[in-house]
Amino acid sequence: MGQKVNPHGLRVGVIKPWDTQWYADKKEFSVYLKEDHSIRTFIKKKYYAAAISKILIERAAGKIVVTVYTGRPGVLIGKAGSEIEVIKKDLVKLTKGKQVIINVTEVRKVDADAQLVAESVAAQLEKRVSFRRAMKQAIGRTMRSGVKGVKMQVSGRLDGREIAGCEHYHEGSIPLQTLRADIDYGFAEAHTTFGMIG
Missing domain, CATH: 3.30.300.20 (K homology (KH) domain)
Known part of the structure; x- marks a missing residue:
């Protein structure tokens, strides 16, 4: 793999x-x-x-x-x-x-900055917003800001599940193998009552 x-x-x-x-x-x-x-x-x-x-x-x-x-x-x-x-x-x-x-x-385009988008999703998860809703809203805002593609992933005890899992959504094109492609990356952690979600 x-x-x-x-x-x-x-x-x-x-x-x-x-x-x-x-x-x-x-x-x-x-x-x-x-x-x-x-x-x-x-x-x-x-x-x-x-x-x-x-x-x-x-x-x-x-x-x-x-x-x-x-x-x-x-x-x-x-x-x-x-x-x-x-x-x-x-x-x-x-x-x-x-x-x-x-x-x-x-930072002029806040919705086009990967780190700031990740932190806003983490903040929503801490406020007990459903992870699917938070992710879809963030992806929608980011795509409207003029980027070509978004990929987002959350891992942990999503919505308080017993077993930790990993969910991801993507839209548009994200050419990870193309070195000349300007790909931004952000990571944030949400500290919820069920534990940490990254």
Whole structure:
């Protein structure tokens, strides 16, 4: 059987750029990598309501430039940029005093962003909406936003079943083998009373 590979990871360096851009020596590499992971985890957890699609990190001359792509920039920026300053202070503390620059970029088509669609379906599942209804509505919205195809899958104790299962729906074309095809991928978890649904 063919094995599943992350469509984004497969296309990095072909048609998709790296989410992190810096160069490091052997000694510093693991430190930078851990730092990047903790920055991403911190922002994602604290500002989950801001509908964050992706976080790009660049390092140059002792500076860390963090670019956050979000569906709701107002939540991240705050009144007159007050929230940005709070994030900056927290990240300076997290990176042990390094200079941090934060850029916020708005995601124009929220329904065409795989990560944001996945998170919206997960949020609906947590509100006890039927998984079929949530998936079909999300697919409908995504197709209307102008994408060529969508594939969606949910796994776990769907609608509180005793035995965990996996259901998927798709519409349009999704050429996974074509490397030049711009395929977006998103994953989110819903923590329900029956357990976790991914």
